[in-house]
Amino acid sequence: MLCFGKRFENSMASTKQYMTSSLTQSPTYSALLQMEQWQEKRKSILYRDGYKCRNCGKRNELQVHHRQYHINSRTGYKLHPWQYHNKYLITLCKYCHELGHKHFTIQTFHI
Numbered sequence: 001m002l003c004f005g006k007r008f009e010n011s012m013a014s015t016k017q018y019m020t021s022s023l024t025q026s027p028t029y030s031a032l033l034q035m036e037q038w039q040e041k042r043k044s045i046l047y048r049d050g051y052k053c054r055n056c057g058k059r060n061e062l063q064v065h066h067r068q069y070h071i072n073s074r075t076g077y078k079l080h081p082w083q084y085h086n087k088y089l090i091t092l093c094k095y096c097h098e099l100g101h102k103h104f105t106i107q108t109f110h111i
């Protein structure tokens with residue numbers, strides 16, 4: 001019982017922290033990728049791509065890659081990972097994803 005209470009407390013604390021920090025500074029990118037909104041978006045991209053790497057066809061260690069990054073000109077903030085149109089997202093395996101990031105710079109657009 002004590003354990004559950006503690007866990008609950010911790011999860012509340014992290015939600016609160018996210019909400020407060022989003023007002024002043026954006027949360028870290030890796031924190032955003034833990035968010036439920038991204039998990040849902042990610043799932044829909046994997047489904048669209050047939051759970052295969054779009055580069056080599058591998059079916060495991062799949063990740064979803066952003067082909068472009070967008071900054072909202074009005075707010076000056078980068079879009080959250082799940083706010084992109086599906087056409088800017090692509091399923092890649094871990095290997096192709098890392099390789100892609102090594103060889104290409106992702107273009108950032110002000111929208």
Ligand SMILES: [Zn+2]
Nearest residue numbers: 053056093096
């Ligand atoms: Zn691949």
Ligand SMILES: [Zn+2]
Nearest residue numbers: 064065066097
């Ligand atoms: Zn990527």
